[in-house]
Structure formats: C-alpha cells, structure tokens
Amino acid sequence: MSRAALLVLADGRFPAGGHAHSGGAEAAVKAGRITGAGSLEEFCRGRLHTTGLVSASLAAGAALGLDPVELDGAADARTPSPALRVAARKLGRQLMRAARATWPSPELDALAQEFPKGAHQPVVLGLAARAAGLGAEDAAYCAVYESVSGPASATVRLLSLDPFDATGVLARLTPELDRVARQAVEAARCAVGGGVAALPAASAPLLEIGAEAHAAWAVRLFAS
Amino acid sequence: MHLDHHHSHDGAAAVSADAHRPDGRRRALRIGLGGPVGSGKTATVAALCRALRDELALAVVTNDIYTREDAEFLLREAVLPPERITAVETGACPHTAIRDDISANLEAVEDLEDEVGPLDLILVESGGDNLTATFSKGLVDAQIFVIDVAGGDDIPRKGGPGVTTADLLVVNKTDLAPHVGSDLGRMAADAKAQRAELPVVFQSLRAEDGDGVKDVVAWVREQLTAWAA
Numbered sequence: 001m002s003r004a005a006l007l008v009l010a011d012g013r014f015p016a017g018g019h020a021h022s023g024g025a026e027a028a029v030k031a032g033r034i035t036g037a038g039s040l041e042e043f044c045r046g047r048l049h050t051t052g053l054v055s056a057s058l059a060a061g062a063a064l065g066l067d068p069v070e071l072d073g074a075a076d077a078r079t080p081s082p083a084l085r086v087a088a089r090k091l092g093r094q095l096m097r098a099a100r101a102t103w104p105s106p107e108l109d110a111l112a113q114e115f116p117k118g119a120h121q122p123v124v125l126g127l128a129a130r131a132a133g134l135g136a137e138d139a140a141y142c143a144v145y146e147s148v149s150g151p152a153s154a155t156v157r158l159l160s161l162d163p164f165d166a167t168g169v170l171a172r173l174t175p176e177l178d179r180v181a182r183q184a185v186e187a188a189r190c191a192v193g194g195g196v197a198a199l200p201a202a203s204a205p206l207l208e209i210g211a212e213a214h215a216a217w218a219v220r221l222f223a224s
Numbered sequence: 225m226h227l228d229h230h231h232s233h234d235g236a237a238a239v240s241a242d243a244h245r246p247d248g249r250r251r252a253l254r255i256g257l258g259g260p261v262g263s264g265k266t267a268t269v270a271a272l273c274r275a276l277r278d279e280l281a282l283a284v285v286t287n288d289i290y291t292r293e294d295a296e297f298l299l300r301e302a303v304l305p306p307e308r309i310t311a312v313e314t315g316a317c318p319h320t321a322i323r324d325d326i327s328a329n330l331e332a333v334e335d336l337e338d339e340v341g342p343l344d345l346i347l348v349e350s351g352g353d354n355l356t357a358t359f360s361k362g363l364v365d366a367q368i369f370v371i372d373v374a375g376g377d378d379i380p381r382k383g384g385p386g387v388t389t390a391d392l393l394v395v396n397k398t399d400l401a402p403h404v405g406s407d408l409g410r411m412a413a414d415a416k417a418q419r420a421e422l423p424v425v426f427q428s429l430r431a432e433d434g435d436g437v438k439d440v441v442a443w444v445r446e447q448l449t450a451w452a453a
C-alpha cells in the first residue's frame with residue numbers, strides 16, 4: 001500500500017466529474033444563504049456535519065468491506081431528494097470509471113456490473129480507496145474533504161469570491177474534518193457487526209429542498 | 225485517427241478510447257466540434273445531421289455552459305429524433321468537460337450507443353470557449369475547430385491549440401467578410417502558416433442552396449472511411 005495514493009484519490013483534479021457539481025452551493029447562493037466567505041464557512045460546516053458525515057461513514061464502510069449493495073441501499077434511505085439521488089449515482093458512475101482505470105479491481109468490476117448506471121458516490125469512493133490499498137480512515141477523509149471542497153470551489157466561480165478566502169475557509173474547518181472523519185470510521189466499525197442501520201443518518205433539509213428547486217431551473221452553471 | 229488499442233475489462237467500459245463496445249462491436253466514430261462562442265458550431269452540427277442522417281446512424285452530444293440552448297435548438301430544428309440528442313452539464317468550465325475530466329461526456333456517448341445504437345457517428349459539440357480549448361483523445365477520434373470571420377481576422381495568426389492542432393479548421397460565416405472587413409486571403413495564409421498540411425475549410429451556412437457545409441461533409445466522410453478500414 002502507498003500512502004500517497006490518498007493524494008491521488010483526494011485530488012480535486014482526479015477526473016471523476018466533481019467539477020460540474022456545486023454541492024448545493026449554487027442553490028444557496030441564489031437563495032442568498034451564501035454571500036461571502038463567512039456564510040460559505042457556515043454552509044460548509046452544516047454540510048460537513050450532515051451529508052459529509054453520512055458520506056464518510058458509507059465510504060469507510062465500503063473500505064472496511066461491508067456489502068456495497070447494502071451500503072447503496074443505506075445511502076438511498078439517507079437521501080430523500082430524488083435530485084440528490086440522481087446526482088449521487090451520476091457521480092458514482094463517473095468515479096467508478098476513473099477508479100477502474102486507475103486501480104483495476106474485481107470488487108470495483110463487480111459493483112459496476114451490479115449498478116451499470118451508477119452506485120452512490122460514497123460507496124464507490126470507499127471501494128476505490130480499498131482498491132488503491134487505502135483504509136477506512138483514508139476513505140472517510142476523502143469524503144469529508146469533498147463535502148466542503150466542492151461547495152468552496154463552486155462559490156469561487158459563482159460569486160467571484162477571492163480564492164484565498166475560500167481556501168482559508170477550508171483550512172479553518174480542518175479540525176472539524178478530523179473529528180467528523182473519526183466519528184464516521186467509528187460508526188462504520190459498529191456497522192461491521194451491527195449492520196448498516198448503525199450508520200449515521202444526519203440530514204440537512206435545506207440541502208434537500210434546495211437540490212429539488214435547483215434541478216428544475218432552466219439556467220444553471222452546475223449540475224447540482 | 226487517435227486510437228489506443230487496449231481493451232477494457234468485462235462489463236461497463238472502463239477505458240475511454242477503446243475502439244470496441246463491451247459486446248465486441250466497433251463503436252461509433254466520435255468527432256468533436258469546438259471553438260469560440262457563437263462561431264457556428266451548432267449550425268455546423270445541424271447542417272451535418274441534415275446532410276448525413278439519411279445514410280448514417282447519427283447522434284449528438286452538446287455541452288452547454290449554463291443552458292440547454294444548443295440541445296433545444298437541435299430539437300426545435302428537428303435535425304434528429306430527440307432520443308439521439310443528449311445535453312451534458314459542464315459546471316462553468318466547458319473545456320474541463322471535454323479535456324481534463326471527460327467522464328460525463330463518455331457516459332453520454334456510451335448511453336447513446338446503448339439506447340439508440342448501433343451508431344456510425346457521434347458529434348460532440350463543446351460549449352463555446354477560448355482558443356486553447358481542445359478535446360481529449362480519450363473522448364473523440366478527431367476534432368473540428370470552428371472560428372468565424374466576424375471574430376476578427378487575426379485569430380488564425382494568433383494560433384493556440386485549437387487553431388493549430390485541430391484535425392480540421394473551419395472558418396465560418398464567410399458571407400459576413402465584406403461587412404466586417406475581414407481579409408479572407410490573409411486568414412487563409414495565416415492558417416496555412418500555423419497548420420502546415422492540416423486542412424482548412426472556409427464556409428458560409430447562409431448559402432441559398434443549403435449546401436454550405438459540403439466541404440466539412442466530405443472531410444467527415446473521409447474520417448468515417450478511415451475509421452471503418
């Protein structure tokens with residue numbers, strides 16, 4: 001196993017489709033909930049402790065070897081918004097392609113076969129980490145970081161926010177990223193014995209509602 | 225033809241440039257159309273579809289920047305049945321979706337082949353971008369860069385990856401040259417200097433006979449012949 005594989009997988013330039021998604025930031029900007037670095041930080045914090053935590057626990061679970069089909073069902077159950085389910089599967093399919101080309105693995109092949117149109121992205125992420133020789137903690141770190149880096153880089157484009165301010169937001173959130181990643185791994189370990197129901201189910205209703213509204217816009221920069 | 229002859233694992237394709245579909249059939253030839261905003265990419269796609277749709281199985285992928293206008297224009301003009309036109313969302317960065325992270329576009333072309341295939345040709349239109357935007361070889365087999373005479377007759381001289389390296393350079397809207405004071409002779413000489421032996425076509429899609437696209441059609445036919453060989 002190479003620790004540096006974590007950098008490859010977590011790199012925002014890893015070609016897995018994330019660049020076309022704002023993680024709810026576009027809807028929040030339009031609604032006036034993100035107007036600058038301060039409100040971006042609040043938005044990211046909220047997303048981290050809800051979607052971020054859930055995604056990280058799913059990813060950690062997949063990295064630990066939990067059944068990815070069961071995890072995918074658990075992800076569906078934790079994603080009420082149909083628009084967000086569609087986005088998560090689209091991103092899962094794109095990540096699957098990149099991961100299979102980068103770290104070929106029979107487990108990835110099997111999941112691709114099971115879900116030709118895409119499994120939930122965090123599940124694919126965990127399995128990709130496993131294929132790359134990484135562990136549950138690494139998978140969780142990728143997921144929590146993505147949960148905040150996506151909205152931050154989208155906001156740079158949407159508001160012409162100073163990129164140094166956006167990066168500062170991410171840096172200030174890092175102690176919380178550590179905490180949430182740890183929590184997610186603990187939950188995933190519980191799920192190894194206790195089943196996927198042991199995984200967290202934190203939700204952010206405004207993200208879900210915003211995603212539904214956003215999906216109906218005729219003109220938008222981001223796919224979600 | 226840009227082709228890597230490596231094959232994917234079983235199941236869904238993992239490697240983008242594979243020449244064959246998972247079922248072993250040869251996939252469709254993919255041609256990208258890029259170029260600055262408003263140069264005539266969609267008009268060229270529409271004209272190509274009209275010229276070729278009776279003899280070839282065709283489909284189109286559009287990459288709009290923040291609307292679905294290109295896809296909607298093609299639908300309105302009824303150049304192809306709706307199930308043969310797919311719009312990809314690009315997240316404010318059209319060049320990323322055709323070059324750095326091509327996964328959404330690859331899915332669109334694969335889904336088209338699955339759903340309405342087998343296909344002979346898929347045209348992939350990029351969102352209007354700058355002179356450096358080119359398609360990845362993992363996504364398309366050949367690319368056309370479309371500029372127009374109204375965007376300034378110094379564009380061929382300025383070069384850039386699109387003008388210099390595209391497999392075909394199209395200089396569109398020649399009908400406007402007298403009105404905007406563009407010197408077509410100079411554009412042709414500059415393009416020749418940038419591109420050496422690579423082909424350049426001057427066209428106007430405003431031609432009365434609707435045949436303004438015929439040189440591009442001829443070039444596309446050559447690509448298809450080479451692909452099928």
Ligand SMILES: Nc1nc2c(ncn2[C@@H]2O[C@H](COP(=O)(O)OP(=O)(O)OP(=O)(O)O)[C@@H](O)[C@H]2O)c(=O)[nH]1
Binds near residue numbers: 264268396397399429
């Ligand atoms: N005069 C003239 N107008 C043309 C010609 N080709 C296209 N146009 C017009 O130019 C405008 C832009 O054409 P499109 O085909 O939409 O350009 P595009 O490159 O697809 O534009 P984007 O996708 O927005 O970047 C339209 O109003 C076309 O009708 C031409 O040969 N001559």
Ligand SMILES: [Mg+2]
Binds near residue numbers: 265266267294349352
């Ligand atoms: Mg267009």
